């Protein structure tokens with residue numbers, strides 16, 4: 001099993017606050033790695049460091065790109081992380097292009113390929129064959145993912161007007177159109193109903209099983225994380241407090257303590273039940 | 278002041294009266310020095326006299342006006358809600374796109390026929406030319422503000438760069454209109470990028486303030502750098518554009534022909550005006566074709582995505598720096614072309630033509646028309662040029678009329694006259710299918 005991403009002694013400070021503290025973590029290729037932790041643990045901050053939105057205070061982020069060799073994510077700007085390293089993320093508070101249609105959202109995600117084919121827009125303006133071909137391919141890719149995520153009938157609706165659960169799906173479809181090697185999902189099951197989260201499970205397993213995309217998954221919904229993750233990393237106050245298979249993590253006393261607070265010793269049994277739920 | 282409410286809920290008659298009462302009270306306070314007291318000339322010395330009767334009338338008018346306005350806003354709001362409720366469920370009969378398209382073709386036909394119908398009316402052709410200049414400016418700014426969502430309050434700077442580059446190239450180096458066209462556009466685009474660099478990180482209000490400053494800097498340089506721009510006196514005798522070398526004057530320069538002698542018709546000063554009108558019409562139509570096409574290309578979609586969410590753009594691997602700069606450059610270039618035409622039409626330019634008021638009017642055209650809507654710009658530009666023209670009969674109340682019209686439009690259509698956004702590409706062709714899908718999704 002090869003390592004796709006290795007996070008080494010990552011620290012992120014905001015003034016006096018240390019959001020991530022000497023965190024080390026390995027993300028294997030083609031597997032689902034879950035990241036859990038109480039609110040404010042630093043999970044989203046980890047994603048922001050990974051995808052170039054924050055510059056880490058110290059530490060390294062090495063990506064073993066399958067075709068481009070080793071890339072240091074901490075030195076890339078956010079758009080290059082997505083374009084060159086193909087590490088693509090979604091957001092905890094959905095960030096779609098609300099007035100554009102679902103299809104347009106997915107086409108915008110393929111901007112770099114299309115922009116190159118449009119040759120500074122000149123081939124685009126005159127609709128030359130190079131551009132038409134690229135546009136056709138982009139449409140085909142978008143259509144494939146729309147179909148796979150059962151969105152094709154909503155393709156021409158403004159994305160911002162659709163229900164919350166569907167917007168979450170659109171955001172994943174859009175990220176997939178960037179052609180990721182590592183997909184970072186920030187709470188994709190938040191706000192989904194049980195049927196929708198079951199579908200999400202199935203989708204995640206398909207993405208890593210069939211498509212070979214490695215997934216880094218932040219999630220509070222235990223029915224999702226525990227069922228799909230190959231490996232789970234638990235963070236609290238920016239530090240890794242436990243790591244291992246879902247079963248191992250669920251029964252880890254440190255984890256139970258972190259979720260319930262130090263003082264509630266007597267509730268520890270309920271806690272393990274709650275996490276397993 | 279919090280008593281003046283903009284409540285969303287249904288308000289009671291008592292609340293209405295209180296609201297109008299507050300407005301009348303404010304009118305009274307403001308009115309005492311403005312209306313109640315006045316100075317009269319009593320044989321060489323000034324004396325203060327009172328006009329409390331008039332003041333009372335004004336306060337009553339403010340009370341009644343406020344009551345009426347509130348009532349109107351409320352009933353219109355309620356009716357709109359009802360209509361929305363009625364609309365959901367059944368599909369819309371005529372699509373707004375079709376209506377706009379039809380209006381567009383009619384407008385095009387009318388604008389081609391206009392100088393033929395009014396071939397001896399200088400005033401009409403001149404005013405129509407002004408409308409078209411603003412339409413073109415509106416389309417240029419629409420790229421920056423409407424599509425890319427970058428609030429630019431200094432657009433007039435690029436208009437000035439275009440105008441001055443033609444004025445200087447032609448008067449100093451003897452360049453003709455057509456050779457100077459690409460150079461002026463290119464210079465304006467360069468200025469667009471120069472402005473774009475320092476403000477890449479700014480958004481919203483901050484961006485607006487810096488662009489406003491940029492517009493003023495350009496104007497102040499033009500006023501003060503006398504050796505370069507001839508300062509406040511401006512540049513005169515700028516050559517007029519020619520039609521493939523044919524001049525529009527009574528007598529031609531040596532070895533040249535005039536338009537009238539070439540076609541063997543009598544000279545008329547209207548020929549030049551009509552030619553200028555068609556010239557700006559062609560420039561404007563080219564601008565429209567160019568911008569509409571760009572909107573459907575990756576770059577145009579990137580502009581719109583940037584307006585919607587810059588962070589999401591970066592997360593999709595888009596280089597937002599390039600996208601912003603391209604919007605500034607193309608917007609500026611179109612402004613530069615319009616400026617160049619302006620210089621050629623007037624024959625004289627001075628910094629006074631490039632004040633902040635111009636920027637504000639162009640921005641008003643874009644906002645009033647509906648951000649990003651090409652036809653909206655045409656409608657708004659026509660209104661904004663024509664309202665003050667019609668208002669000439671009302672002499673000093675002209676600007677008041679103008680302001681009132683703008684307020685009314687914004688109350689009636691807060692997101693602009695034509696705010697419908699047409700997708701740049703579609704997967705399906707039927708609207709009915711979408712309706713089903715939405716219902717399914719809602720379950």
Ligand SMILES: Nc1ncnc2c1ncn2[C@@H]1O[C@H](COP(=O)(O)OP(=O)(O)OP(=O)(O)O)[C@@H](O)[C@H]1O
Pocket residue numbers: 014017019037038039040041042043044045046092
């Ligand atoms: N830009 C910032 N400036 C200052 N503090 C920040 C910033 N971003 C995050 N933080 C702080 O870092 C800590 C970790 O935040 P983070 O958003 O990573 O938590 P999280 O694990 O994603 O929590 P949640 O489960 O609620 O999403 C919090 O205390 C937060 O206030």
Ligand SMILES: [Mg+2]
Pocket residue numbers: 043044045092
């Ligand atoms: Mg978070």
